Amino acid sequence: MSESFDCIVLGCGGFGSGALYHxxxxxxxxxxxxxxxxxxxxxxxxxxxxxxxxxxxxxxDYVPLLRRAYELWHELEVESGRQMFHxxxxxxxxxxxxxxVPGTVRSSELHGLPLERxxxxxxxxxFPTYHVPDELSVVFEPQAGFLEVERCVEAxxxxxxxxxxxxxxxxxxxxxxxxxxxxxxRTDKGEYSAARMIVTAGxxxxxxxxxxxxxxxxxRKVVFWFPAPLRHHAADAGNCTFFFEVNGGQFxxxxxxxxxxxxxxEHTGGETVTDPARVDRDLHPTDLLRVADFxxxxxxxxNPEPVRHSVCMYTKTxxxxxxxxxxxxxxxxxxxxxxxxxxxxxxxxxxxxxxELAMESRSTLPVEFLSLGRFxxx
Ligand SMILES: Cc1cc2nc3c(=O)[nH]c(=O)nc-3n(C[C@H](O)[C@H](O)[C@H](O)COP(=O)(O)OP(=O)(O)OC[C@H]3O[C@@H](n4cnc5c(N)ncnc54)[C@H](O)[C@@H]3O)c2cc1C
Numbered sequence: 001m002s003e004s005f006d007c008i009v010l011g012c013g014g015f016g017s018g019a020l021y022h023x024x025x026x027x028x029x030x031x032x033x034x035x036x037x038x039x040x041x042x043x044x045x046x047x048x049x050x051x052x053x054x055x056x057x058x059x060x061d062y063v064p065l066l067r068r069a070y071e072l073w074h075e076l077e078v079e080s081g082r083q084m085f086h087x088x089x090x091x092x093x094x095x096x097x098x099x100x101v102p103g104t105v106r107s108s109e110l111h112g113l114p115l116e117r118x119x120x121x122x123x124x125x126x127f128p129t130y131h132v133p134d135e136l137s138v139v140f141e142p143q144a145g146f147l148e149v150e151r152c153v154e155a156x157x158x159x160x161x162x163x164x165x166x167x168x169x170x171x172x173x174x175x176x177x178x179x180x181x182x183x184x185x186r187t188d189k190g191e192y193s194a195a196r197m198i199v200t201a202g203x204x205x206x207x208x209x210x211x212x213x214x215x216x217x218x219x220r221k222v223v224f225w226f227p228a229p230l231r232h233h234a235a236d237a238g239n240c241t242f243f244f245e246v247n248g249g250q251f252x253x254x255x256x257x258x259x260x261x262x263x264x265x266e267h268t269g270g271e272t273v274t275d276p277a278r279v280d281r282d283l284h285p286t287d288l289l290r291v292a293d294f295x296x297x298x299x300x301x302x303n304p305e306p307v308r309h310s311v312c313m314y315t316k317t318x319x320x321x322x323x324x325x326x327x328x329x330x331x332x333x334x335x336x337x338x339x340x341x342x343x344x345x346x347x348x349x350x351x352x353x354x355x356e357l358a359m360e361s362r363s364t365l366p367v368e369f370l371s372l373g374r375f376x377x378x
Contacts, residue, residue, distance in 0.1 A: 018351020057103025
């Protein structure tokens with residue numbers, strides 16, 4: 001006999017934890033299955049911090065999802081009694097004809113979002129950690145900041161459980177199938193059935209949805225913590241998150257939150273990972289080359305020798321936009337995949353969207369631009 005639920009969430013990392021919370025909050029009998037622990041460090045939702053911003057350079061269509069994300073992060077903070085969103089602002093710099101600055105300005109103008117245009121001199125004076133060269137354009141988004149990533153996942157899961165969700169950790173889904181209206185799931189520990197299922201398997205999405213042949217490429221990303229002991233490096237001294245489009249790449253980072261180190265990484269690049277369970281977590285000298293050059297040029301006070309590193313995975317689509325849709329052959333299955341290295345800030349609002357798509361077959365937020373059909377899969 002298999003246990004039966006209204007909905008199963010396959011994978012309880014960033015998006016699964018958000019979906020689980022929104023299902024449980026609306027009274028759905030929901031089971032979450034996670035192969036590791038909660039807020040573990042073997043997927044894509046770990047490493048202390050994630051940037052959150054609204055003037056979205058990637059595409060203005062994300063802005064309504066971000067407005068809702070901001071509301072929901074606030075609600076989750078109130079419900080959990082813990083702060084997880086730190087509104088320290090964000091400095092974005094790059095060529096006037098590049099991707100980041102013009103895209104940020106476009107989204108801010110289209111959606112009426114606050115954005116300050118700074119000269120490089122003003123940026124250097126206000127944020128002395130960063131050396132913005134005179135030839136680059138600079139904007140500052142005051143409503144941006146960072147999320148404490150593990151705390152967000154834990155808070156979604158704890159609140160989901162509080163609303164009645166059942167979560168099974170250290171349990172791996174091995175197979176699922178649809179029989180009529182019922183979804184059947186077999187794990188290494190048991191069997192379950194449900195009327196609906198949400199697949200939020202991160203870097204494992206292609207394996208869990210093999211029949212769809214999803215156009216996903218998983219890449220290895222290394223993030224670094226560099227010594228940053230000066231007072232003005234710290235978030236609580238007014239330092240902000242940053243995004244630089246320079247040297248043929250995009251680099252981002254955070255103010256120091258421990259008063260000793262500052263986290264930064266390259267957003268572009270990364271080697272393809274063939275098996276997410278076996279991603280290389282060691283640090284190799286070549287991992288550091290471009291990031292150390294970036295530090296020398298643009299954060300020149302820092303010693304370019306990191307004190308620690310962490311390895312994470314991006315699951316990228318060909319256009320680097322997400323896939324949030326119903327399964328083309330099984331309407332009772334919903335998928336959230338291919339978050340392409342910029343998804344975490346949306347786990348609150350897209351968690352809600354995934355729950356709506358699963359239970360009501362449509363979402364109140366506009367997500368058609370994230371459909372799987374754009375890759376010709378339907
Ligand atoms: C280094 C790095 C920096 C980033 N920076 C930012 C940023 O600044 N801002 C931002 O918004 N986004 C950022 N992102 C992107 C963001 O973190 C990801 O888009 C998001 O965390 C992906 O969430 P997910 O739920 O898809 O994956 P995950 O959080 O990895 O969740 C998938 C879960 O499914 C589980 N699972 C898979 N298969 C099975 C199975 N068979 N059985 C049971 N469980 C299973 C996995 O164990 C995992 O827990 C960054 C990502 C990385 C790697």
